Amino acid sequence: VGLGKWCGEVLESPKGDGGFGYDPLMWFAEQNATAAEMDSVLKNKISHRAQALNALVAQF
Numbered sequence: 001v002g003l004g005k006w007c008g009e010v011l012e013s014p015k016g017d018g019g020f021g022y023d024p025l026m027w028f029a030e031q032n033a034t035a036a037e038m039d040s041v042l043k044n045k046i047s048h049r050a051q052a053l054n055a056l057v058a059q060f
Contacts, residue, residue: 001056002051002052002053002054002055002056002057002059003051003052003055004047004048004049004050004051004052004053004054004055005048005051006028006046006047006048006051008026008027008028008029008035009026009027009028009029010022010025010026010027011024011025011026011027011034014034014036015027015034015036015037016033016034016035016036016037017036018035018036018037018038018039018040019034019035019036019038019043022035023035023036024036031046035047
């Protein structure tokens with residue numbers, strides 16, 4: 001099992017045009033951007049999914 005955690009804040013109104021789902025509502029202070037405003041390379045590098053995959057790979 002791989003576990004990933006990506007802590008952010010939920011905005012009251014959407015910001016940004018990229019991503020999908022709740023991406024325009026999730027604000028990440030370290031990146032000074034919502035998930036929708038990040039380019040896919042950065043988002044895929046730091047997301048909870050990337051962290052979970054890296055944790056899983058480290059087990060083997």
